Amino acid sequence: MQTAAGSSVGRLVTGVSRFHHFGLVNVVRSDRGAAELRRRFPDVPVVSTEHPGWTDAVREAAAGRPVSVALDPIGGKPAESLLDLLTPGGKLASYGLIAEEPIPLHASALLNKSLTLQGKNIGRWLSEASAERRASDVATAQQVALGLKDQFAVAAEYGLGELTDAVEHAVRPGKVGTRPRPPLTATVRGSGGAAGRAGPSSWPVPPGSRLPAVNSIGSDLVGVRQIPLVWCDQFVDGRFGAP
Incomplete structure (x- = not known):
């Protein structure tokens, strides 16, 4: 089971679960979000917390199978309901x-059901x-x-x-926010194709921005955290990295 299943992370978890044939129940906060997720993954059950009794709907969607793991990026009061849904020995x-x-x-x-709470973060x-x-x-x-x-x-x-426009878009404040950092220079490196033939080029990244990555994450980005992706059709071979 996972909450916030309509997020980018939630959709990826759903895709990986389907690939490995893991049973999964997705939980979202609205009927609209549930409908969108069903459109993307019609074979994966979705429950909306918009209605009272949604925990019973989760149990029904599990079809008698134990809910052994709950993935949750929300916390707070909703997490209490997840603990109630977990089977003894669950996490x-x-x-x-x-x-x-x-x-x-x-x-x-925790004691009566031998539950485990575990926190995970990229740091x-x-x-x-x-x-x-x-x-x-x-x-x-x-x-x-x-x-x-x-x-x-x-x-x-x-x-x-239009790489300059792409960088300006990537560092624009948005849903994921920005984080201050010292002035950096972003360098385009290419191993082939148009980017490789053009050779490396650089331009400053404004303070308070996060370094954008284009189309792939490689060794150039080791140690760079929370990198938003910008997808460019003509820039398959290149990467942005911290010099």
Whole structure:
């Protein structure tokens, strides 16, 4: 089971779950979001929390199968309902804090069902995972991105001659926000095709921006966090990286 299933991360989780034949129940906050998700994944059950009794709908969608894992980027009061849905020995994996309030939790909820709460974030992964694990995870992420590219929402498309516009769009404040950083220079590197023939070029990235990546994530981006993607049809071979 996962909440916020209509998000980009949620859609990717759904795609990976289908590939590996994992049973999954998606949870979204509105009927409109549920309808959109059903359009994308008609064979995966979706439950909307817009209506009272949505937890019963989750149990019905699970069709008698135990709910052993809940993936949740929200937290707060909704997470309490997820704990109630978990089977004994189940795990709640939290990877976000959309809700401002804390998760209301009594010790009995953990003790009586032997539940596990686990937090995950990219910062801990960068500091704790071995180099081999990180390389494996990045390779898996690349395969997921290639196999599920239709699940990425494209805000705009730019040709190779419009790279400046693409960068300005990528660093524009939006839903994911921005984070301050020292002035950087973004360098275009290409191994072939139009970008490779053109050679590297550079331009400054304004302070307070996040470094954009175009079409692929590679070794040039190791250590760069929270990178928004900008997809350009004519820029398949190039990357943005921190020099």
